[in-house]
Amino acid sequence: MTRKTLRTYAAAAAAASVAAIALSACAGPGGGENSGETFTILQYENPDTAQGQGWQRALELFQEKHPDVEVDFQTTSFDAMRQNAKILLSGNDVPDVLEFNKGNADGGQLAAQGLLDPLTEQVEQFGWDEKVTGSMASFARYDENGNAGSGDWYGIPNIGEYVMFYYNKEIFEDAGITELPTTLDEFEVVMDKLLAAGHTPISSSASSSQGFNQMWVWYSLVSAMSDRQQIDDFMFLTGETDFTAGPWAAGTEKFQEWIDKGYVGENLAGLSFEQATVNFLQGDAAMLIWNNGEFARISQDAQFEWDYFTMPGANLTMGSSGHLWGVPAKADNKDLAYDWIEITLSPEVQNLIGNKGGLPIAGDPATIEDERIQAFTERFVELSEADEMSFYPDYPVPGFLDFIQGQMQAMSNGNQDAAGYLDELQTFYDDGKAAQVGD
Known part of the structure; x- marks a missing residue:
């Protein structure tokens, strides 16, 4: 592995600089033939996260299998990928496999515009649909209009996600909180106690660029008051969604x-x-309201006792499959891309x-050694099997994330x-x- 370098995609012009980790390897028996171009992976996971560490192991396995393939492993940011993916994938210098955001507003648009290759044939060949099932597959498939839930497979997730409140046990004890809340009313009593003891209850953010926390607080409240049909109508553009009534109005007023x-702090x-x-x-x-993306970091960096809980008394909890691996239509090394995806699974x-x-x-939860991580994973399995995940609010229509933020x-x-x-x-x-479905 060489030292980290910086590289900017020419096709994206002034789009984001990416941190490139150039890895030398090459092609062994059973691997796809290299077209002569470097095999390029573009992703946006922090290397300290569980996924980031998983990708490093996947790179090692890929190199062992393909010892003659030169690998260029590049890291960009979520925002840079979301904002520049169309420019990048329309150019002539594209990665061979990339991580992209799911949902009609992002992945669906890339699929509908022919910038991603359909993966339905590979899903059947490798049996990926036996690993990615139920709600975890909802945003891996898109129809000809880029709407999720049906049509060809265009992306493969590796993980699931759900949103929770990480909490500082020492602060809770200082405020006299001895039991976790089980209802929304009890949760508000907890936050009143925290305020009275001089503590900000929830660490949040509201920057128009990557200030996701407030959006997650808001949508968690809406999800807590919603049923499955209301969320599915909103998410998959079916039925009618009246934002001035029902859980949308109640959740937003509560927010x-x-x-x-002052539950979420000031100057956000x-x-x-x-x-x-x-x-x-x-x-x-x-x-802190966040998903499992910060679990490894908090485990490593927190200098206090901590734990987590999902929104108390919620009908549904924010969560879905993770981001997707996809293969650009213009990729040079598609067989290697399929092999990369297979290795990550x-x-x-x-x-x-x-x-x-x-x-x-x-994965197999039985292989998890840490009891807290095992319980954390089992909670994910519970939410998945009960179909109690409400996805993320920016998925349905283009531009929604910027608008909501x-x-x-x-x-x-x-x-x-x-x-x-x-x-x-x-x-x-x-x-x-109306633009998506032609109403």
Whole structure:
């Protein structure tokens, strides 16, 4: 493995700089033939995460299998990939396999525009549909309009995700909290106690770029009050979604209350999710809302006793499959790309991810040695088997993530209220839905 270098994709022009880790390897028996070009992997997982550590092991296994293949393993950011994927994949210098965001707004658009190769044949050949099943497969398939849930496979997830509240046990004890809440009302009592003891309850963020925490607080409240059909109608553009009534109105009004009461802190407009995580790790807030992506980091960096719980009393919990591996239509080394995906789904890589707290889709929970990680994984299995995951709110229509984040920032600043947000949400969603399904 060579030292880290920096490289910028020519096809993306001034799009994001990516940190490239050049790995020399090459091709052994049973591997696909190299076309003469470097086999390029583009992804955006932090190397300290469970997935990032899994990819490093996958690279080692790939190199062992293909000792004559030169591998260029590149790391970009989630935002850079989301914003520049169309430019990148339309050019002539594309990666051979890449990680991309699921959902109609991102992956669906790439599929509908012919920028990704369908993988249905490979799914059948490798048996990936035996590992990626149920709701975990919902955003791996897209129809001709880029709508999720049916049509060809275009991406393969490796992990699942669900959103929880990590909490600082020492702060909870300082505030006199001896039992975890089991209902939403009890949760609010807990946060009132934290405020009274001088602690910010939830570390959050509302930057219009990567300020995801407020969006997750909001959608967790909506999900807590929703049923399966209401979320599926919203997510898959079926039925009618009235944002001024039902769980949408109730959850958004509750979110407004939480902002006004100080449950999520102050001065959030300039904060990113990274800053929210740092604030939690520094003990500046009692809880952090995030998914399993920070489990390994908190395990390693927290200097206090901690644990986690999902939204108390919730009907549904934010969560879904993880991001997807896909193969660009213009990729030069597609057979190697399929082999890379197969390796990332191998028991060795999946169980490594599982032992780091990464919620592998095809892992064996029985191989997990740490009791807390095993319980964490079992909770994921419970949510999956009960079909109680509400996915993520930015999936249904193009531009939704930027729109929602802008509205979250405005609400957190006091420049927007619940009613105004819901009105604008209705308009944006309806316009996007009409464009997607032709209404």
